[in-house]
Amino acid sequence: MPMQPAQWHKHLAGDRMAPVYLLVGEELLVLEAADALRAMARRLGYAEREVLEADSRFDWDDLARSSAGLSLFATLRLIDLRLAGGRAGKEGGAAITDYVRNPAPDTTLLISATEWSSKHEGAWTKAVDQAGIQVVFNAPRPNEWGQWIGQRLASRGLQATPDAVAMLAERVEGNLLAAAQEIDKLVVLAGDRRLDAATLEGLVADSARFDAFKLTDAAFAGDGGRALRILAGLRAEGDELIALMGWLVNQLQLAMRLANARDFGAQAKAERLWPAREQLFRKALRRAPREHWMACLARAARIDRMAKGREQGDPWLEAERLVAAIAEPRAAAALA
16 A cells, blocks of 8 residues: 555554565665665564565566575565666566565565656556555655754754754755755764754855765765865865864774674664665675775874874875775775
8 A cells, every 4th residue: 555654654663564565766765764664674573684686687587486485494584676777667567466466475575666757657566555565755845845854853863943954955955865965964063062053054164074075975985086086176275184084084994893793784773874875885895805994994094194294105195095995996006
C-alpha cells in the first residue's frame, strides 16, 4: 500500500516488517530511508542481508535464485534490490511481480531507486502496492523548507532559532543535498551552541573551514582534479594550511576507524554518518587497503608539523601530493 513519508518514522518504530518495500524518490531521502529500514531489520532479528545491484548487466534470475535459496542458519533475511536508473525494464518488472506474488518465507524484499518518475511505474509497482509498502520521498516544497531544515537540525542534535533556520534555507536555495551537507558541517562547527542568526553567519563566513569539507569530500570521492583545484584556491586566498590539515587528519582518522571496524555499518552509525557520507567512505576504502590509509594519515601528520614550522619541507606541495593519493591510490608513490 502507498505510505506517506510522514508515516514512515512511525512504521520504523513498529515490530513487524512488510514482505516487500519500494522506496523511491530523492537520492538523499531514499538512502536514509533504506538505511533506517535496514536498522529496523537488524533490531527485529534479520541476521542475513543480500545486496543485488540491478544495473544494465544484472541477471534477473538472481532475484528468483535469492528468494529460493535457503538461509544457512534458518534466520530472517533481507534482500536489498537497488534499481539503477529507477527502471526495472520488462524482464525486471516480470521478475519482481513473480516474487511479490509468491514471496519467500522469512524474507523481506527491499527495492530502492533514487531516480524516479511516474514513467517508471507499471504492473510491477501495482503488485508491490498490493503486497507491501511503497513510499515516494520528494524534496520539500518551497513552503516546507523551513520546517524540514528545523527538523533536520534537531535530528542532528542542534537547536536553532527561526531566523537561523530561514538564513540557512536561503543559503542552500532549495538544494536538498547542499542543505544536508551544511547541517552536517554545522554539527562539527557549532558544537553544543544554540544557533541564532549571528552565530550561523559567523560560522558560514568561515569559508576556509567550509571549503575544507568540500576538499576532503572531493578527495575521498576520487575526484582528484576538483580536490586539487579547491586546494589551489585556498592557497591563493591566503588561507592557513594548519586549519585545513587539522580537518584532513580528522577525516583520515575517521577512515582508519571505519577500516579497522569489524562491522562497517555499525561503526558508521556510531560515527553518526548519514548514508551518503557512509557510501563516500565505503567506496574510498574499497579503492585501497588499510595500509594505504595508514600511510596517508602518517603523511598528513608530517605535513601538519611542516605547516607549524616543526619540520622542514614545503607543506603545500606535500599537501597536493597527499590529496592526490587520497583521491587516487595509484598516486601513492608520491608519498614515498
